[in-house]
Amino acid sequence: MKNILNSLLFYIIYALWFVFSLLPLRILYIFSDLFYPLVYYVVGYRKKVVRKNLVESFPEKSMNDILKVEREFYRYFCDNIFETIKMFSMSENEMRRRMTMSGIDILFNESLHKSCVLYLGHFCNWEWMSSIPLHLENKNSLLLGQIYHELENPIFDRLFLHSRKRFYGENIEMHSALRTLVKSMRENKHFIVGFISDQSPNWNFVNMWTDFLHHKTSFFVGAENIAKLTDAAVFYVDVKRVRRGYYHAEFILMTNQPKEFPNYRLTVDYAKRMEDSINKNPQYWLWSHNRWKRTFEQYQELYPNGKAIIDS
Numbered sequence: 217m218k219n220i221l222n223s224l225l226f227y228i229i230y231a232l233w234f235v236f237s238l239l240p241l242r243i244l245y246i247f248s249d250l251f252y253p254l255v256y257y258v259v260g261y262r263k264k265v266v267r268k269n270l271v272e273s274f275p276e277k278s279m280n281d282i283l284k285v286e287r288e289f290y291r292y293f294c295d296n297i298f299e300t301i302k303m304f305s306m307s308e309n310e311m312r313r314r315m316t317m318s319g320i321d322i323l324f325n326e327s328l329h330k331s332c333v334l335y336l337g338h339f340c341n342w343e344w345m346s347s348i349p350l351h352l353e354n355k356n357s358l359l360l361g362q363i364y365h366e367l368e369n370p371i372f373d374r375l376f377l378h379s380r381k382r383f384y385g386e387n388i389e390m391h392s393a394l395r396t397l398v399k400s401m402r403e404n405k406h407f408i409v410g411f412i413s414d415q416s417p418n419w420n421f422v423n424m425w426t427d428f429l430h431h432k433t434s435f436f437v438g439a440e441n442i443a444k445l446t447d448a449a450v451f452y453v454d455v456k457r458v459r460r461g462y463y464h465a466e467f468i469l470m471t472n473q474p475k476e477f478p479n480y481r482l483t484v485d486y487a488k489r490m491e492d493s494i495n496k497n498p499q500y501w502l503w504s505h506n507r508w509k510r511t512f513e514q515y516q517e518l519y520p521n522g523k524a525i526i527d528s
Contacts, residue, residue, distance in 0.1 A: 226371045233375065237304035241461050244298040251297070256290040262504040266290075269503045273429035288499035295460065300343045304379050311347045311383065316458075319467030320351045323408065323451060326472060327358060331397070331406040331448040333439050335470070335486045337414040338502035339493055340455040340463055343376075345410060348465075349384035352408070359400040359407035361386030363393050363438070394442060401446055410453070411439035413483070414490055416510055419519075424480040425512055426527040428487045429494065432512035434524070440482040443474040450474050450482055452489045457500055484527045 255261050266289065270282050277285075303311075326332055336345060349360045362380065364387050367373035377387050388396050388409065400407050413436050417423075422434045443450050449472040455465045470485060471477065494501045515522060 222371060226374055229371060230375060230378075233301060233304055237301050237306070239302075241299070241302050244302055245295065245460065248291075248294040248298045252291050252294045255294055256287065261290075265506050266503045269507060270498075272431065272508075274498070275430060285498050286503075289501075289503050292457075292499050293502075293504065296341055296343075299341055299461070300379070303343055303382070308350055308383065311344065312350055314461055315341075315344045315347050315463050315465065317348070317351050317465045317467065319451075319469075322469055323467045324352060324354065326449040326451075326469070327352075327354065327406055327408055330472065331401065331446050332408045333443040333448045333450050333474075334408065334410040334467075335439055335450065335452045335489075336410045336412045336455075337490045337493070338412060338505065339414075339490070340457050340500045342412060342455075343380065344463060345453065345455065345465065346380045346385045347383040348408070348410070355384055357405070359386065359397070359405055359409070360384060361388050361407070362410040363388050363390050363412070365390045390438070393438065394445070397442060397446060407446075407448075409442075411436070413439050413486060414507075415505075416507055419510065419515070422510070422515060422522075422524050424483060424525045424527065425515070426484045426487050428491055431508050432526075433487070433508065434510065434512075434515075435483050435487055437480055437483050439486075440474070440477075440480065443482065444477075447475060452486060454489070454493055457497070480525050480527070 256263070266286060267282070270286055274282065274285075323332060334348075336342060346362055349355045352358070352360070362385055364377070364380070366389060367376065380387055393409075397407050397409065415436060417434055417436050421436070423437050425432050425434050427433070428435075439450075442448065450470040452468045452470055453465050454468055455463055458464050468489075470482065474482060515524070
């Protein structure tokens with residue numbers, strides 16, 4: 217009975233989401249402008265987390281500067297919500313026009329010889345980055361996709377999975393990623409897969425710590441491990457918001473010889489690049505995420521003989 221109700225609710229929400237997404241983006245931005253004061257001033261959605269993250273990450277900024285970034289973040293947060301809604305029905309041509317890409321020729325050339333791992337973050341519109349296959353000529357001969365973590369709400373999980381695969385990308389569940397990608401290699405099919413790696417791993421998966429935004433921070437190392445196991449080329453995707461509703465992603469080759477790097481050096485390199493992107497435009501990172509809920513001090517207490525690598 218519960219499954220039947222969930223399925224019914226899914227199709228109801230699907231229909232409403234789809235119809236709403238048909239509105240032009242300029243109209244959806246009007247809703248975003250109306251939504252912003254509700255989210256920021258009335259509800260104060262996760263404001264304590266956002267404020268704490270900003271203050272600790274930018275000790276050199278005055279409180280006025282912190283509040284300015286905070287307000288800009290919430291304005292963009294609301295825009296991001298309605299841009300994600302729009303993605304549900306956006307045409308391929310409109311997506312190509314709104315999400316442009318450079319360095320895609322380098323990615324294409326590398327993919328002719330080996331697989332490619334893409335480092336991404338919760339920066340600018342990460343959902344629109346699932347449109348990468350639209351810019352690749354050999355999409356049919358490659359496994360293209362993004363690693364994802366299943367959402368707790370099964371209805372919204374289905375909705376996001378549908379949205380993310382609209383532009384020919386495959387959703388690869390995090391826990392089956394290695395098995396899926398190794399299988400692809402055994403079938404002589406290269407892959408190009410994006411990893412959003414700026415999240416906080418569970419204690420059992422803490423393998424390294426590095427300085428990131430004035431915090432000692434641990435990162436997921438799955439992207440690096442898979443790159444080394446499959447000898448994949450590694451790219452950092454530097455995303456910029458050109459103006460409202462328009463983005464540009466630059467593909468920057470980090471290495472095509474990942475096995476030559478010491479353990480977790482590529483992850484540290486990614487962290488530095490992500491930090492640089494955030495410092496340039498801090499309002500576009502997901503500050504509402506409780507990124508530092510697991511601290512280095514807690515790690516030392518829980519694992520006094522821990523073997524995680526510490527980069528300083």
